[in-house]
Amino acid sequence: VGTVRLAVIPGDGIGPEVVAEALRALDAAVAGTEIAFEQTPFSLGAARYLETGDVLTDDDLAAIKDHDAILLGAVGGVPGDPRLVGANIERGLLLKLRFELDHYVNLRPSVLHPGVASPLADPGDVDFVVVREGTEGPYVGNGGAIRVGTPAEVANEVSVNTAYGVERVVRYAFAAASARPRKKLTLVHKTNVLVFAGSLWKRTVDAVAVEYPDVSVDYLHVDAATIFLVTDPARFDVIVTDNLFGDILTDLAGAISGGIGLAASGNINPDGRFPSMFEPVHGSAPDIAGKGIADPTAAILSVALLLDHLGHREQAAKVQRAVAADIAERGDARRSTSEVGDAIVARIGAHE
Numbered sequence: 001v002g003t004v005r006l007a008v009i010p011g012d013g014i015g016p017e018v019v020a021e022a023l024r025a026l027d028a029a030v031a032g033t034e035i036a037f038e039q040t041p042f043s044l045g046a047a048r049y050l051e052t053g054d055v056l057t058d059d060d061l062a063a064i065k066d067h068d069a070i071l072l073g074a075v076g077g078v079p080g081d082p083r084l085v086g087a088n089i090e091r092g093l094l095l096k097l098r099f100e101l102d103h104y105v106n107l108r109p110s111v112l113h114p115g116v117a118s119p120l121a122d123p124g125d126v127d128f129v130v131v132r133e134g135t136e137g138p139y140v141g142n143g144g145a146i147r148v149g150t151p152a153e154v155a156n157e158v159s160v161n162t163a164y165g166v167e168r169v170v171r172y173a174f175a176a177a178s179a180r181p182r183k184k185l186t187l188v189h190k191t192n193v194l195v196f197a198g199s200l201w202k203r204t205v206d207a208v209a210v211e212y213p214d215v216s217v218d219y220l221h222v223d224a225a226t227i228f229l230v231t232d233p234a235r236f237d238v239i240v241t242d243n244l245f246g247d248i249l250t251d252l253a254g255a256i257s258g259g260i261g262l263a264a265s266g267n268i269n270p271d272g273r274f275p276s277m278f279e280p281v282h283g284s285a286p287d288i289a290g291k292g293i294a295d296p297t298a299a300i301l302s303v304a305l306l307l308d309h310l311g312h313r314e315q316a317a318k319v320q321r322a323v324a325a326d327i328a329e330r331g332d333a334r335r336s337t338s339e340v341g342d343a344i345v346a347r348i349g350a351h352e
């Protein structure tokens with residue numbers, strides 16, 4: 001036990017609105033314990049770029065690195081804002097943090113809590129986690145274009161998959177599956193078409209599987225995986241997949257398990273060499289920003305992931321229980337961001 005140095009990046013749009021509630025939940029969860037958080041706010045995102053022209057300076061990065069963990073709301077402006085073309089906040093800030101801090105595991109749990117409406121008629125018992133690779137794939141920026149704007153334009157975006165990078169995330173996924181009751185791992189890829197990367201992922205999973213005889217392993221092509229996520233999501237336990245497939249599958253996973261306003265994530269550096277970063281799966285939602293109606297639950301559940309990562313299991317469970325109790329009784333009531341925060345914070349403090 002000591003003081004946890006937490007970098008806080010509220011970001012843009014609804015980011016600051018949901019982070020405010022998440023920090024209240026964090027305070028409530030550790031109240032009366034010896035766990036202390038010392039927060040450093042970082043003003044980063046589209047708004048900061050428009051003000052100063054900086055996306056993420058070397059000094060920002062060094063300062064963020066000098067923390068134990070990061071809580072991020074959301075970054076990014078209004079899609080299509082001409083002033084942001086070329087700045088590319090998503091690449092220059094969010095992805096840069098994930099790459100520089102070696103967040104090779106992007107952990108995205110999906111649980112359909114009792115009482116929560118799913119757009120699926122009969123979703124069953126949905127409780128799975130996507131282990132999305134976070135530092136490779138088509139996200140690395142290994143691409144380029146020639147003859148841009150002409151009929152002869154060629155644009156390439158090359159997916160990078162290294163034996164080192166695939167093995168470490170696959171190992172993490174097996175360990176995660178082995179620690180869960182159902183002990184099931186599904187590799188999702190597109191090995192029938194992306195034969196080189198697909199072969200590397202498949203061989204890696206087969207090789208590590210030998211060390212985990214307790215884990216049952218299956219494989220789905222990503223297109224078929226989207227079918228089963230809708231027709232039978234309860235079949236999944238741990239899904240391991242590449243960066244882009246994982247991005248797409250986890251918005252779908254959010255939608256089927258109560259909505260994107262509930263989906264939390266952790267960008268994990270399992271080696272502990274760099275601070276891990278916790279954030280809702282959703283973005284800055286410019287369409288509802290400033291109205292005080294964003295659902296802060298995903299940000300609050302990201303705090304639970306943060307506490308769990310830091311080894312504060314009891315406090316993490318407290319936050320999770322409070323959220324579960326709140327969403328069980330939510331119904332269709334339209335509550336403001338702070339009303340949802342109030343209700344969850346009250347439950348965290350209530351020693352249920």
Ligand code: NAD
Pocket residue numbers: 014018073074075076077078079090094260261279280281282283284285286287288293294295296298
């Ligand atoms: P988005 O997730 O911001 O919004 C998609 C839809 O979901 C919108 O209708 C929005 O109102 C709704 N929504 C999202 N979060 C919600 C919440 N907590 N409560 C209620 N409704 C919610 O995705 P987008 O519109 O594609 O992207 C907007 C901006 O955010 C873009 O600049 C994008 O690049 C960026 N983005 C950032 C992150 C991040 O920082 N991690 C993630 C995704 C998108």
Ligand code: IPM
Pocket residue numbers: 076090091094095247281283
């Ligand atoms: C997410 C987002 C990011 C991603 C974007 C904003 C770079 O969609 O966190 O899911 O694609 O990973």
Ligand code: MN
Pocket residue numbers: 247248251281
């Ligand atoms: Mn996404």
